[in-house]
Structure formats: C-alpha cells, structure tokens
Amino acid sequence: MSRTLSYREAMREAMHEALANDPRVFLMGEDVGRYGGTYAFSKGFLDEFGPERIRDTPLSELGFVGAAIGAALGGMRPIVEVMTVNFSLLALDQIVNTAALYRHMSGGQFSVPLVVRMTTGAGRQLAAQHSHSLEGWYAHIPGIKVLAPATIEDARGMLAPALADPDPVVIFEHAGLFNMEGDLPDTRDDLMVDIRSAKVRRIGTDVAIITHGGSLSKALAAAGQLAAEGISAEVVDLRVLRPLDTAAIVAAVAKCRRAVVVDEGWKSGSLAAEVMARIMENVFYELDAPVARVCSEEVPIPYAKHLEDAALPQPEKIVAAVKGLFA
Amino acid sequence: MNIDHHAPPPPAGPVPWQSDFAVGLLADMVRIRRMEEKSAELYGAGKIRGFLHLYIGEEAVAVGALHALSVEDNIVATYREHAHALVRGMAMSTIMAEMYGRREGCAHGRGGSMHLFDKATRLFGGNAIVGGGLPLAVGLALAAKMQNENRIAACFFGDGAVAEGAFHESLNLAALWKLPVLFCCENNLYGMGTALERSESQTDLCVKAASYNMPALRADGMDIVAVHETTKQAVQRVRESRGPVFVEYQTYRFRAHSMFDAELYRPKAEVEEWKTRGPIHTFSARLKAEGKLTEEQFLALDAAANAEVADAVAFAEAGTWEPVEDLLKDVHTPEGVAP
Incomplete structure (x- = not known):
C-alpha cells in the first residue's frame, strides 16, 4: 500500500x-x-x-x-x-x-x-x-x-x-x-533513508546528469526531453552533499562516459566544481568529452520573473549542455 | 527599568570565612599565578606555541566565582581559561600537556591553550570566538531546564564580548525563557587593545544587562572576598528564580593580551597602579593581619604550587605526540559511540 x-x-x-x-x-x-x-x-x-x-x-x-x-x-x-x-x-x-x-x-x-x-x-x-x-x-x-x-x-x-x-x-x-x-x-x-549515499533517480547510458535539491526536477525534465531525441541520460541525485558519495559519481560517469553537473549555486567555487574535480581525479580516462556544468549565472538573483528564470539552471540549459557533449 | 546593579558591599571587617577555606582559595590563586608565569617562560622557550593568553592579575575572579558553583554546574569559558580549567579540577599536568600539544593533553594536542575542555568537570571549553560561548551556555541551561536538572550554566566572557551581538541575543533569550544562566563578565577594561570607553557608548555594563530584565551585580574583581560573596548571592538567585543573573567583575590583566602584544594602548603607570591591588598580595596580607595565615603557611603553599608546576612541566616534557595517522580522528563521532 x-x-x-x-x-x-x-x-x-x-x-x-x-x-x-x-x-x-x-x-x-x-x-x-x-x-x-x-x-x-x-x-x-x-x-x-x-x-x-x-x-x-x-x-x-x-x-x-x-x-x-x-x-x-x-x-x-x-x-x-x-x-x-x-x-x-x-x-x-x-x-x-x-x-x-x-x-x-x-x-x-x-x-x-x-x-x-x-x-x-x-x-x-x-x-x-x-x-x-x-x-x-x-x-x-x-x-x-x-x-x-x-x-x-x-x-x-x-x-x-x-x-x-x-x-x-x-x-x-x-x-x-x-x-x-x-x-x-x-x-x-x-521510510528510513540512508544518509550516506547518493541515489540514481533515472537510469541511462549516454550521459550522467549529477545534481541535487531543487535542480533534480529540472534534470529529470531535461532527461525526458533528451530521451525523445535519442539520448539516454542517467540522473544522479547527490542528496548527501557532505560527505559526497564519490563512488556513486564515479560509477555513473564511468558508465556513461559523459557528465553534466547541475547546481543552483554560482559557478565559481561551487559544489559543482567539487563534483567535477572528483570526476577528474577518479574517472578522467573514461571520459569521452569534457565535463560540463549548468550553474546559476554570476549575478545576484533578480526579482523580475524573466530575469530570475534566466539566472537559474533550467531544463533547456541542461539539454543544451548535454548536446554540447555530443557535438 | 529595575536596575539592581550594585551588590551590597562585602561584609566590612574581617574575611568572613574559616581559615581553611580562605587559605584554600589563596592557594588556588597562587597555583594559577605560578602556572601562568611558567607558561610565559615556556612560550619564550618555544615549548608552547600559538596564542597564549595569561590570567595574571585576574585570579580572584575565576577562583572566587568557581568556588561558589557546584560540581554539577556547567561551565563555559573563553580563550583566557587556564585558570578556570585548573580551579574546576583539571590536572595542571593535563593543561600543560595540552599547551605543549601533547597527546596527554585534554584534547590530545588538538586544541592548545585556547581550547581546554573537560567532560569530567563539565567544562565546555575554551572558546576562541569572542562571545561564542554565551549562546552555548544559554542552551546548556535550556537543556537543564527541560530535563528538570538543578544545574545552572556559568558563562565567563570579557568586556569585549559585550559589543558582540551574541551577548545581546543570549541575555535576551536567557531572560525571555527564564533560564538558569550565570553571566560572568570579566571586565578587564580592554578588549585586546581597545579600551572599554572606546568601544561602548554605555560603559556601565550592568545597565546593559539590566535592560534585559535580569538582576545585575557588580563586584571588585581584585578582591576575592567580594568576588566570592557576590557570586554566592548571584548563584543563589539563579537557583531560586531559575532565571539568569549577570555579574560584572571589575578586574585587570597585569600581562599583555597575548604574547604578541607590545602594550602600546595603555600607560605603564596604569598597570603599576592596578598591581598595587593585586589579588594575591592584598588577600594574603589581609589574612596575615587577621591571624588566619602565617608566613610559613604562605611559603608552603607557594612551594607546593611551584612543585605542582614543575611536575606539570615534567609531565608535558615527557609526553608523546598524537600519531599523524590519527589526524582525521574526532572530526566525526565514531560509529557506535553515543554522544
């Protein structure tokens, strides 16, 4: 039930x-x-x-x-x-x-x-x-x-x-x-959740989209669009940001050989940067393309809806970043 | 505003204590003095590193106040806390070993001079953030209240902390929630090198505390009788009302703020003037005049303090180093260990 x-x-x-x-x-x-x-x-x-x-x-x-x-x-x-x-x-x-x-x-x-x-x-x-x-x-x-x-x-x-x-x-x-x-x-x-591990929210084979929090639904939406275009995306929800589940990141990237990190934080000095660094440290030679990321633009988040939307990660930006890896 | 900020003067006339008790407090002050003097020397010799903040001149405050508290009470102190650890019951050898950075120190060399912790005597640090301990003491008192424990939380901090938001937030919360906290302000007139009147628009610290609707008492921090009697009264009020009380101890540090301080901010004559009120020589003279202490007794307790210091130094010298393989230990609690 x-x-x-x-x-x-x-x-x-x-x-x-x-x-x-x-x-x-x-x-x-x-x-x-x-x-x-x-x-x-x-x-x-x-x-x-x-x-x-x-x-x-x-x-x-x-x-x-x-x-x-x-x-x-x-x-x-x-x-x-x-x-x-x-x-x-x-x-x-x-x-x-x-x-x-x-x-x-x-x-x-x-x-x-x-x-x-x-x-x-x-x-x-x-x-x-x-x-x-x-x-x-x-x-x-x-x-x-x-x-x-x-x-x-x-x-x-x-x-x-x-x-x-x-x-x-x-x-x-x-x-x-x-x-x-x-x-x-x-x-x-x-109901008990293991608070030491990340979780794969969608299984895929072509690209690992690694994200957390409010960006998860955007990553899943992007994965849906990509599927319609023939790209199978795996979506990893980090969910534990410290300590990071490096093994889960490595497993997804090693399988898909491509990765996009999505993080609502600003790009500079971001959690996304840390995830990318761990990919470089652990699984660099498995990669078929440079790792990409979608973060918030480097601007204080504005009020007006169109500007706010433009400042944040969005499914379209994620789709574009993924396609960029196959160009 | 109900300003209740002048404690009755200590009983005029003779020291209102039995000889044993009085001499015991004097002995504690001498132990602190000798430990601190040796620490300064060891700093010069490169045995102790980092920051070292000495309590010389302020001994009456920690000794007089801590002896008014129960072993069940919680204590929160600052980075100038060697004295508090010692009076509370931490072995001098453990303190010295920690300052040496030794594995045999209270924090296995992970804390040093500013982070003396002792679970056994309920000493919750050693806090090197000015004002950082005040909210902690409020929370310890909250836990005691919620668990129907009788213990109170005594929080020591300096006059510099009064300028921090943490001071105001903590006094407000403690008074609002009627929590058993004894706020012990060691007012030595300088926040590092900045004189109180250069940092506070209102230099009467009791007025500030009283504005949070709690009793505020003031004691001459150079007079251990005044410190102890005022603190006893304050502790009793905390226990009876289960609400906070503030005590300001007016004191003075005879040494520099830390070992890096050239003391450009205060006149030498001011230091010398305060030294005439030194808590050890004034109290021992008083006891002698009252026939409660002989010169032989004083020399004996001083010799005992020096011997304790020598033992502590020997212990620290003979100490070992925490293995580097254990570097990451105690970042988190090991599995299976209850907090």
Whole structure:
C-alpha cells in the first residue's frame, strides 16, 4: 500500500514522528509555534506538544542556533528551523566555529547531536536576499553533514537518521519543492533513508546528469526531453552533499562516459566544481568529452520573473549542455 | 527599568570565612599565578606555541566565582581559561600537556591553550570566538531546564564580548525563557587593545544587562572576598528564580593580551597602579593581619604550587605526540559511540 503526500506533509510527518517518539527532541525557530511554521511544516505542533517543545524564538539566529548547540551538548536532541539559508548567515559563526569544530577541538570529549533545517534556493521571485543556494558553502566544512532532500521519500526519511546521528547535520530544503507530491509506502520500515549515499533517480547510458535539491526536477525534465531525441541520460541525485558519495559519481560517469553537473549555486567555487574535480581525479580516462556544468549565472538573483528564470539552471540549459557533449 | 546593579558591599571587617577555606582559595590563586608565569617562560622557550593568553592579575575572579558553583554546574569559558580549567579540577599536568600539544593533553594536542575542555568537570571549553560561548551556555541551561536538572550554566566572557551581538541575543533569550544562566563578565577594561570607553557608548555594563530584565551585580574583581560573596548571592538567585543573573567583575590583566602584544594602548603607570591591588598580595596580607595565615603557611603553599608546576612541566616534557595517522580522528563521532 502507498499513499500520496506533499513534500511539506512528508517533512511535517517526519518531525511529528520524531517529537512523538523521543522526549529529547524539540523544535525551535522563528514562528514554528503559533504561526505554525513559516512554511506550515509545524502546523498544529504547538497545541499537541506544548510551548516547551515547540519553541518560538526571537529573530536571533546566532543566539538560538548557538543555544541549540548548547542544548544538544546538554542531552537534548534539538531540531532548529532557520527560516531560510539567507538568514543562516547570521548563525554561521555558531554552525562553523562551534558545532562543526566542537568534537575535534575537545579531543573527542563532546559531540553535538544537532539538526538544523533551512529553506534554500530561488525561483519564487523573492529577489537577491531571499534566493541564495549556499549549501555548497556548508558542504565545505569538516565536522558537519549536509543533506538535500529532493524527493518526498527523502523529505520523509532523512530526518530520523539525521537525529540519530551524533554529529551536527544541516538539512537544506528547496522552497520550490514544498508543494510537490509523491507516493510513500505505508510501513515505517520502508521510510528510513540512508544518509550516506547518493541515489540514481533515472537510469541511462549516454550521459550522467549529477545534481541535487531543487535542480533534480529540472534534470529529470531535461532527461525526458533528451530521451525523445535519442539520448539516454542517467540522473544522479547527490542528496548527501557532505560527505559526497564519490563512488556513486564515479560509477555513473564511468558508465556513461559523459557528465553534466547541475547546481543552483554560482559557478565559481561551487559544489559543482567539487563534483567535477572528483570526476577528474577518479574517472578522467573514461571520459569521452569534457565535463560540463549548468550553474546559476554570476549575478545576484533578480526579482523580475524573466530575469530570475534566466539566472537559474533550467531544463533547456541542461539539454543544451548535454548536446554540447555530443557535438 | 529595575536596575539592581550594585551588590551590597562585602561584609566590612574581617574575611568572613574559616581559615581553611580562605587559605584554600589563596592557594588556588597562587597555583594559577605560578602556572601562568611558567607558561610565559615556556612560550619564550618555544615549548608552547600559538596564542597564549595569561590570567595574571585576574585570579580572584575565576577562583572566587568557581568556588561558589557546584560540581554539577556547567561551565563555559573563553580563550583566557587556564585558570578556570585548573580551579574546576583539571590536572595542571593535563593543561600543560595540552599547551605543549601533547597527546596527554585534554584534547590530545588538538586544541592548545585556547581550547581546554573537560567532560569530567563539565567544562565546555575554551572558546576562541569572542562571545561564542554565551549562546552555548544559554542552551546548556535550556537543556537543564527541560530535563528538570538543578544545574545552572556559568558563562565567563570579557568586556569585549559585550559589543558582540551574541551577548545581546543570549541575555535576551536567557531572560525571555527564564533560564538558569550565570553571566560572568570579566571586565578587564580592554578588549585586546581597545579600551572599554572606546568601544561602548554605555560603559556601565550592568545597565546593559539590566535592560534585559535580569538582576545585575557588580563586584571588585581584585578582591576575592567580594568576588566570592557576590557570586554566592548571584548563584543563589539563579537557583531560586531559575532565571539568569549577570555579574560584572571589575578586574585587570597585569600581562599583555597575548604574547604578541607590545602594550602600546595603555600607560605603564596604569598597570603599576592596578598591581598595587593585586589579588594575591592584598588577600594574603589581609589574612596575615587577621591571624588566619602565617608566613610559613604562605611559603608552603607557594612551594607546593611551584612543585605542582614543575611536575606539570615534567609531565608535558615527557609526553608523546598524537600519531599523524590519527589526524582525521574526532572530526566525526565514531560509529557506535553515543554522544
């Protein structure tokens, strides 16, 4: 048996399950309580779990993320919702200088079992300060794990293993996915997702399209168009951005001998650059063409729809990049 | 605004403590002093590297305040934290080994002088980001509250941290959520080389804290009696109210900010003036005058401190290096290990 859920409902259900099953788990963040969550992920939680466990915070990202780290050290299992990646920059010090380093700096005496969730990405005409895709920055930092659920299955199944992880896990949820629907199995055992591996979302033989998060649906759309033109594309969803599943990348590229990396981050210093470097390091001699990438244009994301669309990866750009490998 | 920022003066007259307790606190101050003096010497000799921030002059604060706390309480400190680690109960040899970068140090040489951690004594670092420990202390207090534990979180930070957003966010959150945090501001008048009046529009730090709707007390940080009695009162208020209290300790560091500091920003006469108020010689003179300490006792505790330092140095000298093969250890928690 299966049932149909939206991404939002899947994440809400995952949090509900965690709160119901473990008294150490609590949710904190801006407007997670009375407002019901900026994106309604925690609607109804305040009534069900009470204000001790569903904590509305002040607009104090540095303070409440740091407090969550302290609470994790003190024996709790906090889920912190930072409204968006854009605001997470105000908490970057605590995530990078404290959470990520704590175990190593203390010689292994203390772990920080913390989950930070945040919205990422562009595509909703929210302009430059609300459209960042900075998960690649976070993926640069040793000591944290970085997840990017791009499917209903991952939205539902990544939180439990993230909470079970003894170290900090940062989860990036692309805002363009929240209303997406999909089927999930009914049994809970089938819901757990392995948060160490990438996943092939479409099997192909001619080109590997490697992507994550909000770009996955665009890559799949491009693969559909390419199939109609006789090019069989394999689509790899990285879904774990740190540590990267190098073996999965290598396997897909070795099979297809061509690769396009799609990343909503800006090209310079991007996660796409890291994926390309790993391809060069590991599978260079298997390639039939230089590796290509489709990233955001090097411009702050503009407001006007036509400009925003032009700044972001799109299926047509991916199709063009793939065809370029066969020219 | 309810400004409650002047602690009652310490009881006039004699030191209000039994002789044993008083001498014990004095001995802790001397242990810190001797350890720090030796650390400076070892830095000069190239045995200790990186940054080294000495606590010389401020000993009364850590000793007086930490002795007012319970072993169950959580402690968060700064990068000037050798004293806190020592008073809290970390072995001097472990501290010294860490400063040497040895495997026998508290963090196996991964932290050094600024990152002393000790799970056994609930010391949560050693934090080299100014203000970085404040939110952490708030969270530790939140965890204690949510788990119905009686422990409080004591957070040490300097006057420089008061300019950081983390200070304001943390005091607000602790007061808003009524969390048992003792905010211990070690005001030594300079954030590195910048004097308080050159960085704060309001130099009365108690006024700032009180604006977050919490009691704010002030103590002469050169007087261990004032420090301890004020902290005891503050700790009691935190335990009874289960809400935060702020204490400002007015103190002074006699040495440079770190070993790279030429001290161009403060007059030598100011340093000399503060040295006349040095916490060790003033307190020992007071105890002697009251007949609670003899010169022989003082010499004995000083000799014991020097012997402890010598042992610590010998331990660090004899220490080993963490194998380079273990370089990547403790970036993540090994599988199967509970945090």
